[in-house]
Amino acid sequence: MKKLLGITLGIMTALGGFVDLGQIVFTMQAGALFSYSLLWVIVLGTIAIIVYMEMCGRVAVVAREPVFSTVRNRLGFRLGLMTLIASNLLNLLTCAAELAGVAILLHLLTGWPERALMVFAAVAFAVIIAALKFEPIERIFGLSGLLMIAFAISAVKTHPDWSLLAKGMVPLPPVSGGKQLLLYGYFVVGMFSALLMEYEVHFYSSGAIEEDWTTKDLGENFMVAALGSLLGSLLTVALLVIGAEIFLPRRIFPETLSSTILASALPFGPFLLKVLLCGTLAAVGGAVVETALSGGYNICQFFNLPWGKNMAMKKTRVYTVSWMTMLVMALLIAITGIRPLLLINISVIFGMVIMPFTYYPILRVAADQKVMGKHANNRFISYVAGFFFALIVVAALAAIPLLIATDFGKP
Numbered sequence: 001m002k003k004l005l006g007i008t009l010g011i012m013t014a015l016g017g018f019v020d021l022g023q024i025v026f027t028m029q030a031g032a033l034f035s036y037s038l039l040w041v042i043v044l045g046t047i048a049i050i051v052y053m054e055m056c057g058r059v060a061v062v063a064r065e066p067v068f069s070t071v072r073n074r075l076g077f078r079l080g081l082m083t084l085i086a087s088n089l090l091n092l093l094t095c096a097a098e099l100a101g102v103a104i105l106l107h108l109l110t111g112w113p114e115r116a117l118m119v120f121a122a123v124a125f126a127v128i129i130a131a132l133k134f135e136p137i138e139r140i141f142g143l144s145g146l147l148m149i150a151f152a153i154s155a156v157k158t159h160p161d162w163s164l165l166a167k168g169m170v171p172l173p174p175v176s177g178g179k180q181l182l183l184y185g186y187f188v189v190g191m192f193s194a195l196l197m198e199y200e201v202h203f204y205s206s207g208a209i210e211e212d213w214t215t216k217d218l219g220e221n222f223m224v225a226a227l228g229s230l231l232g233s234l235l236t237v238a239l240l241v242i243g244a245e246i247f248l249p250r251r252i253f254p255e256t257l258s259s260t261i262l263a264s265a266l267p268f269g270p271f272l273l274k275v276l277l278c279g280t281l282a283a284v285g286g287a288v289v290e291t292a293l294s295g296g297y298n299i300c301q302f303f304n305l306p307w308g309k310n311m312a313m314k315k316t317r318v319y320t321v322s323w324m325t326m327l328v329m330a331l332l333i334a335i336t337g338i339r340p341l342l343l344i345n346i347s348v349i350f351g352m353v354i355m356p357f358t359y360y361p362i363l364r365v366a367a368d369q370k371v372m373g374k375h376a377n378n379r380f381i382s383y384v385a386g387f388f389f390a391l392i393v394v395a396a397l398a399a400i401p402l403l404i405a406t407d408f409g410k411p
Contacts (some may be wrong), residue, residue: 022344031243039168045195147279157267
């Protein structure tokens with residue numbers, strides 16, 4: 001039972017990272033524009049995040065180095081500090097967008113004003129984080145997020161073309177060139193980035209230390225990373241199917257969270273709508289918690305300060321002030337009325353640009369036999385991780401040009 005409950009760390013990390021506000025709308029937009037032809041990106045991104053999530057968990061367990069300790073030690077203080085600032089800015093933008101998404105979902109459930117619900121949600125998250133230790137937080141959001149499986153049920157109910165779905169595993173760009181090809185490239189980079197968002201590994205590696213994993217738990221580390229990511233991947237495929245089967249035939253380009261949720265409930269009606277809203281609320285809420293806590297983790301790990309939800313707050317003052325500040329600043333950004341999807345588009349592309357500076361140190365330490373001993377990467381894992389790192393670098397170089405050329409992915 002303990003092993004099964006331990007998977008909730010992977011579930012919460014995957015759902016908060018894979019199936020957050022941006023991924024829901026972004027993936028459905030990809031389906032609405034390109035049908036199943038971007039399925040291969042989900043497959044690649046899933047394998048990549050399993051490889052890197054497992055590595056960062058293994059580094060945290062064996063070397064007792066969470067991500068930002070590794071970043072500082074491998075990049076040096078100056079470049080590491082720049083990476084810290086950029087990563088926490090990314091966390092802040094994502095947290096603001098997800099908090100706005102929570103308000104939208106609560107508005108759909110209650111009909112109350114969104115701005116008031118934003119304030120209520122921010123206070124509620126602060127109370128939950130302050131009152132609970134790491135494990136209950138992880139299990140509450142991980143298990144309640146399983147309601148997102150309703151998206152998979154809805155996708156199957158649309159009766160997708162399974163042969164076309166299989167063809168989507170092969171990376172073939174659209175026949176037409178020009179703007180359509182640029183849009184295709186933009187969604188390739190955006191989906192790949194959304195699947196590997198940095199805060200996933202920040203939160204996961206910190207969680208491994210919060211839960212006191214040892215080398216005896218390395219098998220569980222792989223299982224948690226793999227099963228959680230595969231679940232997130234399954235739901236991402238379901239979102240792509242819904243976009244292809246519901247929006248594409250009607251030539252509708254979904255641009256709001258509410259339209260994607262409502263469309264997903266079409267095959268079943270009001271009951272499924274409530275389940276989808278509750279499941280999405282758990283996943284998006286989990287992303288708020290992950291990004292806020294990751295902000296605190298990053299700062300304290302970089303400067304070697306006490307951190308952790310399992311320590312008394314008076315012993316972790318900087319950590320506590322950091323995650324609280326993240327929540328407050330996210331609320332201030334969200335309450336201005338900036339469109340959450342604009343924030344998500346910016347954070348997804350910005351996240352791709354700075355991603356190499358997070359994933360390179362993880363790869364270096366995981367392959368270092370002096371640090372990891374017998375638990376260092378074998379040659380096969382190093383080659384696979386190196387291949388994905390090369391893809392990350394290429395996508396990082398292409399991200400901003402594609403953002404500008406497509407005007408934030410507008411068809």
